[in-house]
Amino acid sequence: MEYLEIEGGRPLSGQVCIQGSKNAALPILSAAILHGGRSVLHHCPRIRDVEEMQKILRELGCHTGWEGEALWIDASSLDSFVISKKHAEKMRCSITLLGSLLGRLGQAVIPYPGGCVIGERPIDLHLQGLREMGVSFTQGEELVEARCGKLTGTRISLRFPSVGATENLILAAVLAQGDTWILGAAQEPEILELCSFLNALGAKISGAGTPSIRITGVKELHDGEYTIASDRIVAGTYLMAAAACGGEAALLRAPVSHMQGMFPVLHRMGVELSREPGALVVRGPKRCRSVTEIHTAPHPGFPTDMQSPLMAALCGADGVSRITETIFEARFKIVEELRSMGAQIQVEDHTAVITGARKLSGCCVKARELRGGAALCIAAASAQGVTRISGCQYIFRGYENIIRDLKKLGIVIKYHQPMTDGWDGPTRIRDRGYA
Ligand code: EPZ
Numbered sequence: 001m002e003y004l005e006i007e008g009g010r011p012l013s014g015q016v017c018i019q020g021s022k023n024a025a026l027p028i029l030s031a032a033i034l035h036g037g038r039s040v041l042h043h044c045p046r047i048r049d050v051e052e053m054q055k056i057l058r059e060l061g062c063h064t065g066w067e068g069e070a071l072w073i074d075a076s077s078l079d080s081f082v083i084s085k086k087h088a089e090k091m092r093c094s095i096t097l098l099g100s101l102l103g104r105l106g107q108a109v110i111p112y113p114g115g116c117v118i119g120e121r122p123i124d125l126h127l128q129g130l131r132e133m134g135v136s137f138t139q140g141e142e143l144v145e146a147r148c149g150k151l152t153g154t155r156i157s158l159r160f161p162s163v164g165a166t167e168n169l170i171l172a173a174v175l176a177q178g179d180t181w182i183l184g185a186a187q188e189p190e191i192l193e194l195c196s197f198l199n200a201l202g203a204k205i206s207g208a209g210t211p212s213i214r215i216t217g218v219k220e221l222h223d224g225e226y227t228i229a230s231d232r233i234v235a236g237t238y239l240m241a242a243a244a245c246g247g248e249a250a251l252l253r254a255p256v257s258h259m260q261g262m263f264p265v266l267h268r269m270g271v272e273l274s275r276e277p278g279a280l281v282v283r284g285p286k287r288c289r290s291v292t293e294i295h296t297a298p299h300p301g302f303p304t305d306m307q308s309p310l311m312a313a314l315c316g317a318d319g320v321s322r323i324t325e326t327i328f329e330a331r332f333k334i335v336e337e338l339r340s341m342g343a344q345i346q347v348e349d350h351t352a353v354i355t356g357a358r359k360l361s362g363c364c365v366k367a368r369e370l371r372g373g374a375a376l377c378i379a380a381a382s383a384q385g386v387t388r389i390s391g392c393q394y395i396f397r398g399y400e401n402i403i404r405d406l407k408k409l410g411i412v413i414k415y416h417q418p419m420t421d422g423w424d425g426p427t428r429i430r431d432r433g434y435a
Contacts, residue, residue: 004389004403005414006380008362011247012284013410016238018230018253019400020045024193025228026093027167029053030100031194032073033062034174035201035221042227043253044071048397049091056087056094060101070225075104082109085142091397092116095123095164098146099171102135108146117369119328125165129156133172133180153178153217161186161211161298167194173215174203182213188299189258193229200224232258233305234399235280237374238409240306242284243271244313244382249409254280261300265291265310269317290319290356296327308334308375315343316382317356324351334372337365341383359384367391370398377402381411388416 020043029050032039044050050071054064061079065072081101088094088111101108113121127137127144134152138145153176156169166186173180185191187209195208201224204216235254242249243266256275263273270285291314296304304327314321315338325331332352335345340363344355362385367373373395380387389395392415395402406413 001390002392002415002417004377004392005416006362006377006387006389006406007412008360008381008383008385008387010245010381010410010412012242012245012249013247014408015250015252015279016405016408018235018251018255020228021190021193021231021255022047022049022398023163023188023190023231023233025050026053026091027096027171027190027194028197028226028228029057029073030093030096030167031171031198033057033060033075033078033097033100034103034171034198035223036076036078036104037221037223038072038074038076039201039223040225041071041073042069042225043230044228045231045400047400048393049093052087052090053093056083056097059084059087078104081105081107083111085111088113092121092164095126096167096171098126098130098144099168102130102146102148102151103172103175106148106150110144110146111142112144117333118331123164125158125160125162126168129158129165129169129182130172132156133169133176135172151176153180153215155181155183158182158184160184163188163190166191166213170194170198170205170213170215173217174198174205175220176215176217178217180215180217182215183211185211185213186298187211189229189232189255197226200226229258230255233303233371235259236262236303236306237309237378238405239266239271239273239282240309240313241378241381241406241409241411242282243269243288244284244316244378245411246284246286247410248281248283250276250279250281252279256280261302262306265294265302269313288313288317290314290317290321290354291323293322293324295324298327304328304331305371307331308371309378311335311345311352311354312338312375312378313382314354315341315345315357315360315379317354319356321354321356322351323354326350333368334375337372337376338379340365341379341387343379361385362387364388364390367394370394374399374402377406377413381406
């Protein structure tokens with residue numbers, strides 16, 4: 001079993017370059033199949049979810065690979081609209097292939113995206129909007145079959161600003177006949193990224209980043225290149241590490257304009273932020289202040305993906321904090337693990353009440369999902385003693401190389417991959433700097 005080992009108690013010191021955005025790259029990879037040609041993505045993160053999406057695109061008949069830091073996709077030989085369960089069930093974002101397959105081929109057979117520990121994650125808003133564009137669905141136990149003639153633009157109102165549903169509707173509308181309006185659209189920066197990529201390939205989209213998005217259907221797209229913005233949640237994770245551990249660090253290529261929702265909370269915690277050419281400099285306090293009340297919310301509110309990293313930092317804060325999770329119904333799975341480190345957390349429905357402890361204590365904990373795993377790294381870095389984090393494969397889904405990054409920020413971290421060469425003797429643990 002692989003695990004991370006972190007020796008806590010040191011303030012941050014150093015600088016790290018922020019990777020490309022996972023939640024921008026994944027829908028952009030779906031979008032690439034709308035064009036029967038070549039797209040090149042710069043600053044694409046080398047993460048496991050991108051690898052899984054590449055496997056799906058190859059399964060559909062596309063070609064894709066890396067040229068240096070750039071990922072290229074050639075969708076000219078796309079010849080299938082059926083997505084297998086083995087890849088699709090590993091991540092949520094495969095559902096956005098629904099919109100692009102319908103846009104390009106008029107058909108799609110796609111497994112339901114797995115529900116996961118953070119919530120049920122239904123797709124009713126996706127299906128409702130696509131039906132209004134003329135798509136008909138047959139829904140089985142495990143598969144959704146969709147077909148349409150030429151998609152027709154229309155006005156669609158979303159009852160909730162679902163990121164994925166907004167992305168799927170944009171993808172279906174790019175090559176549709178006429179105009180599509182999405183009202184009540186998600187405003188997350190990743191929507192802006194997706195639309196900027198599509199416009200670079202010749203799409204006609206306006207209003208991205210606002211609640212009203214207009215897509216004027218075009219006949220076809222053309223080859224294009226796009227540089228993906230840095231990952232705001234990865235950058236925010238490292239800011240929360242500074243809040244938890246103190247010290248000073250520089251985040252190079254931090255997507256500051258995408259992070260406005262989290263800055264007020266960091267200021268309330270006593271974290272100082274300043275801009276230097278090409279870098280966001282963070283200075284953490286010796287002990288961060290508590291946050292009396294914070295609710296997660298759709299953008300531009302405080303991001304739900306920052307909720308667990310915030311909770312980890314507040315475990316050592318001076319005072320009592322209350323975090324209310326309003327987006328996902330089961331996103332407090334990390335509480336048990338933090339309690340085992342000495343955190344004092346009470347959960348009342350969708351609110352966690354954290355009474356800051358002087359110091360957490362290192363021990364063995366288990367990551368159960370992506371952002372909770374990253375949050376355990378923050379808790380471990382701020383704790384006294386050594387913490388072992390198993391389940392770290394979840395973290396690698398979205399963090400390109402958290403071992404490399406945290407080492408650059410002055411944290412003592414090792415990645416352990418047990419070595420067994422076939423005999424049932426004791427396993428040998430070999431420290432392997434994660435590639
Ligand atoms: C995207 O998920 C992100 N994932 C999530 O990041 C992020 O937390 C979320 O947006 C919110 O910002 C990717 O971009 C790959 P939603 P998505 O549709 O699209 C309900 C991470 O850690 N809902 O905005 O699935 C849903 O149940 C991940 O990087 C419906 O009810 O988010 C949830 O309660 C985690 N019906 C809420 O809306 C629907 O049809 C938000 O979901 C769709 C969603």
